[in-house]
Amino acid sequence: MIRINWFLASFSVTNNIAPPQIKIENAIFNQYKIFTKSNSVSINNCAFYIASNKDLKPICTFENITVLGDIDLHNKEHLFNKYNITKNFNISDEKLICILYKKIGIGLIKELLGTFSFILYDQNNNKFYAVRDQLGIRTLFWTKLKDEIVIASDIFLLADQKLRRDLNREYFREFYQRNGIIDSELTPYKHMFRISSGSYLEVLNGKERVSKYWDLASNKGNIKYSNETEYFDHFVELLKLSTKDRLQKGTTNSIMLSGGLDSTSIYALAKKLEDIENFKIKPVSAVFDELKECDERDLINGLIEKYNDRAIYLNFDNTLMFEDFPNSIPFSDEPNVNCISFNFTYQIVKESVEYGYDNILSGYAGDHLLNGSLHIARDMIKNGQFRKAFSYITNYSIVTNTSAFQNFVEFALFPNIPKHFVSDTNCEYYSSLTKKLKKINNKNQEELYYQISNAKSHLYTDRVIGALTGSDIHHPFLDRRLVEFMYKIPGHMRFSDVNPKYILRKSMEKYLTSDITSKTNKTTHIAYTYKSIRSNWNNIYQFMKDSISAEELKLISADYWTEELERWRNGVKVSDYFWTLFSIELWLKQHYSMINSN
Structure with a gap:
């Protein structure tokens, strides 16, 4: 098992001149102030770089296939057996991917289990692929600069100062609408793009195409046991x-x-x-x-x-x-x-x-x-289990001290999972989520799809x-x-x-x-959180009081932000989106500070 790998591939799409050399370890040091080991190799018009904080592996090239990334495969034995590959558990994940590509092409990615993001270069056909694992455990980004395409494990490896100055307002709107979790192609910068979970980028003849190769909603069939x-x-x-x-x-x-x-x-x-x-x-x-x-x-x-x-x-x-906020x-x-x-x-x-x-x-x-939701009452009614559905609603209402009638209407009669989780029903995210969930068979699966998409x-x-x-x-x-x-x-x-x-x-x-x-109630850290706030309130307030989200992004009003800060300080319930707004404000202020210092 390896530690964190940072990697980057850069290539010209119009000629055979290799891109300029990059010191990947310098970029990592500038970001984290840590030292790493690095390797690089140039092939035709391509340059590949990899760095690690521990256990650096060489960049793997096998029969004109080059693979580099952050890869941890969990089903090697299955792959050996299915594709008649000589069993060698010491083989690197990168080399195994090369062998699989020679056998079945890029369709190999549907067979992989584990956590990974990687770049594959097919030298014979001049094809590039950038692949991210199904659940998005690893990260992967790309950009196109004139006649050069760059793919990297992290945004900071793509970014020069010019690109970092060009913020993408649409990203922050989506980040806010999705309550702090975003997995679309958008990033904070206009000219840098994310490869979403379960997706891959293909580059052929200088043209890019992003495709989805795995989606939880595409899993068909049910598992039913007798007990x-x-x-x-x-x-x-x-x-x-x-x-x-x-x-x-x-x-x-x-x-x-x-x-x-x-x-x-x-x-x-x-x-x-x-x-x-x-x-x-x-x-x-x-x-x-x-x-x-x-x-x-x-x-x-x-x-x-x-x-x-x-x-x-x-x-x-x-x-x-919040000790030494925001410097900490x-x-x-x-x-x-x-x-x-x-x-x-x-x-x-x-x-x-x-x-x-x-x-x-x-x-x-x-x-x-594992949590699930009362929306399964709708599934029970759909399957004719009326008594069981009403039992669930009644018991839930007693435990949560809520109205059984309102719960019946919300969860069983007119269930709407997108509306349950997304407050703005006019936003693009609400529309796209509604469209996606209509393709799923039952409410339990809809709710699980939403939860995993947001993990x-x-x-x-x-x-x-x-x-x-x-x-x-x-x-x-x-x-x-x-x-x-x-x-x-x-x-x-x-x-x-x-x-x-x-x-x-x-x-x-x-x-x-x-x-x-037998314990059903979660232990909370509310007392710890508010002790942290009280002890550091002056620093928090002075840094966070002026809202960039209100002034530049128009996500909220300045008065709303001031009121939310004061409510938060006094232990009064705040909006479900408060932490999302707080993280946007903090990031933007840190971003502008970094830009100005450079």
Whole structure:
């Protein structure tokens, strides 16, 4: 398993003159102030560059096929067997992709399982491909400059100062409409483009075409078992496999462990795998002595005692978000809502790396994959299960103290998932999402499609915090096999009228403690957040009070922004879009500061 790879390919589309040489390690140092190792190679009118913070691999060329990228394949054995390739588990992922391309062409990308973004150059046919994995775990961008096309793992590798000055207002409107998660071709810059999840760019004869090769909505068929135990067993098998594929053998890995179901499930399965695999797993957890309502040690202690383990506890009572704001939050390629909690996550990851545990797992996306929603009541009515639907609505209404009649109207009679998640029904995103979801069979699948499409905030942690700490961060719940399984099984396995995350809770009973599996309310960090705000309010307010979103982008009014800031400071409920606006404001101010300093 490799660490973070940064890579870039540049090529002329009109002649055989190689593009100018680029110092990729200098660009990375300017972005993160870290040192990397790099390799480069020129072929005809093309130049390829790759750099890594650890374990740098050479650029792979095999039979006139060149592949470079950030690749971690999880189904090598299946590919060996299916395509009659001599089994060699030491073969690099890059070389295996070259061999597959020679056999089946670019259709190979439909066969890949894992996390990857890569560039493939077919020298014989002068074709370029840039491919991003199905769930968008890795990043990939491109631009066209006169007669040159540049493809890179990160936006900052594409950008000269001229390009960075030309902001794309449409991007910020879409970022706002989508509440901070964007996976379209748009980036903050007009002339730089994203390759979306499950898509690839093809360049032939100087012309570009982006195509979709995987979409969750295209998965057909259902999985139906005779009893719940079969669903539980299949789910555990897939989650265990996903966890194993993300652990580094021959060393100690770590997990960012809370007392919730998601991270504790990953930890427990990893501990079970320790007995048969050559690796170790160590929990690293944030704890609180003063802010006791945020502390989950009782739950964590019970679990680690079950596995005769010891956790690394980090006291966060005085390790606050917004310390030295805004200087403490590093500038990134684009705004991200996770930047607000940078110091919290950074300190956990940094401590883990200092112990030597630089391959790190998280429970991220458990909520996206497993929570479900009451919209399944509509599926039940559609299938003639009226009594079951009314039971779900009644129990949900009692637990949430909401109107059963209103819930029946919203979730069962006139369900509208786009409207449930997107407040502006006149925006382009609402229209495109509505069109997409009409092609999906049931409401459970519609809701899951939306959730997985929006599980992208991990990228800030992976790319920014991973780079700064020298770590590799993985999320076992974001696994194509697991996502496709959950998409095809009945919706009540996700959303139970009694327990949230029903399939996870029930399937993990023998792996976790009863205190964890019986806990249905999430521990919040509200007290921690507001202590952080109060302690650093002057810096926050002075930096954030003048709204660029209002003045330049016209997303909101200046008065609205001032009112939201004051409500946030006083602990009063703010808009669901507040953190999205905050991250846009912060990024734009950092962007202009960077431009002006240069």
